Amino acid sequence: xxxxxxxxxxKLEEYYKSRGTAQERAEAHSAVIDAEKTANxxxxxxxxxxxxRLDALTGRDTEPQKRKAAAYMDLxxxxxxxxxxxxxxxxxxxxxxxxxxxxxxxxxxIKSLNGTALAVLSDEEKEERADSYVRSYLVYGQVYDKKQKxxxxxxxxxxxxxxxxxxxxxxxxxxxxxFIDDNKDLIEEELRAKRLRDLRKSGILDELGLxxxxxxxxxxxxxxx
Numbered sequence: 001x002x003x004x005x006x007x008x009x010x011k012l013e014e015y016y017k018s019r020g021t022a023q024e025r026a027e028a029h030s031a032v033i034d035a036e037k038t039a040n041x042x043x044x045x046x047x048x049x050x051x052x053r054l055d056a057l058t059g060r061d062t063e064p065q066k067r068k069a070a071a072y073m074d075l076x077x078x079x080x081x082x083x084x085x086x087x088x089x090x091x092x093x094x095x096x097x098x099x100x101x102x103x104x105x106x107x108x109x110i111k112s113l114n115g116t117a118l119a120v121l122s123d124e125e126k127e128e129r130a131d132s133y134v135r136s137y138l139v140y141g142q143v144y145d146k147k148q149k150x151x152x153x154x155x156x157x158x159x160x161x162x163x164x165x166x167x168x169x170x171x172x173x174x175x176x177x178x179f180i181d182d183n184k185d186l187i188e189e190e191l192r193a194k195r196l197r198d199l200r201k202s203g204i205l206d207e208l209g210l211x212x213x214x215x216x217x218x219x220x221x222x223x224x225x
Contacts, residue, residue: 065171067171068168068171069178072174072175073175080179081176083172083175084169084172084173087165087168087169088169090165090168091162091165091166091169093165094158094162097161098155098158098159101154101155105134105138105151106130106131106134109134110130137151138152
């Protein structure tokens with residue numbers, strides 16, 4: 001914020017240098033400080049909003065997940081698994097839409113290079129320029145015209161949908177894990193039964209002489225008559 005302070009300070013100094021009193025200079029100094037505080041608050045607000053969106057996108061914001069998971073915990077495990085698959089599919093679709101939107105913006109920029117001096121660039125160079133240009137306003141918010149503003153707004157909406165889908169998906173995972181924890185004894189029992197079935201099929205018990213012997217079938221013909 002030192003740049004803002006310098007800019008305002010220079011203007012106030014120019015204004016007061018010939019006729020400003022000590023009181024006026026003190027007030028001017030306070031104005032500079034207040035202006036910097038206001039600018040700092042705005043920047044912190046913007047950063048805070050970006051961090052909240054990032055937490056939602058990456059799944060670090062666990063409170064919404066826990067609240068949603070509570071609703072799933074009343075369901076049976078079959079319903080929870082079905083909800084997980086549905087949420088995962090929706091998350092994939094939302095992520096694909098973000099990727100497709102970025103690609104469309106890049107293609108639009110590359111198309112705009114036709115008829116300019118940059119048209120002679122290689123495809124790779126155009127791709128690099130397009131990637132840098134699109135990310136500047138979509139990701140970093142460096143918006144300079146209405147078209148970029150509209151694209152940025154749409155991009156944020158798509159990413160908010162990704163965040164919502166991720167929260168829903170993670171909620172189903174929490175609910176499934178809670179079910180697993182609550183039914184650990186049944187799961188361990190089933191795992192033991194499965195290992196025993198695999199062990200019997202492997203033939204190792206036969207090699208060790210531990211396999212249960214099957215009762216011999218009576219092959220003698222009944223000759224009594």
